[in-house]
Amino acid sequence: MGTVLQALLTLVTAAVLVLAALSAHAQQAKSVDGVVVQLGLMSAERAVHAEGHRDAHPATFPSGSQHVLITLADAKGHQPIADAEVVVEVVDPHGAVQKKSLLHTSAAGMPDYSELFVFGWSGTYSLRMTATRPNAKPLKTTFTVHHSL
Numbered sequence: 001m002g003t004v005l006q007a008l009l010t011l012v013t014a015a016v017l018v019l020a021a022l023s024a025h026a027q028q029a030k031s032v033d034g035v036v037v038q039l040g041l042m043s044a045e046r047a048v049h050a051e052g053h054r055d056a057h058p059a060t061f062p063s064g065s066q067h068v069l070i071t072l073a074d075a076k077g078h079q080p081i082a083d084a085e086v087v088v089e090v091v092d093p094h095g096a097v098q099k100k101s102l103l104h105t106s107a108a109g110m111p112d113y114s115e116l117f118v119f120g121w122s123g124t125y126s127l128r129m130t131a132t133r134p135n136a137k138p139l140k141t142t143f144t145v146h147h148s149l
Contacts, residue, residue: 032141039143040069044116062118069114082111084131093123122148
């Protein structure tokens with residue numbers, strides 16, 4: 001029984017490490033000019049059922065669609081920023097670019113910005129984000145995401 005228990009423990013440990021690695025690729029954060037920019041990425045199928053997003057996005061979407069979510073917060077006071085216009089350009093592994101203005105959405109009462117993009121290939125994607133607030137210079141950053149089908 002000791003061998004079976006050891007094998008089970010090894011399997012559980014491996015599963016936890018894989019899940020941690022997957023979530024690390026799906027969520028990233030950067031601090032840029034006093035603003036914390038967070039990127040979240042999940043399948044469109046999951047996202048369109050989430051409260052605060054199900055009414056903002058279409059019920060049907062192209063195969064391979066992913067939900068890109070951006071949150072912005074003041075780095076010092078951690079106050080959410082809800083008054084920005086956010087644009088994301090997704091560059092796929094073949095160099096094709098999709099550019100969209102993100103919708104003003106919210107989850108659990110917290111403001112965010114989101115939109116659906118097609119991730120039709122496995123490989124490295126660049127997500128270039130520009131957030132513009134009233135009377136402020138545009139905030140720009142780029143995230144890199146490794147996606148597999």
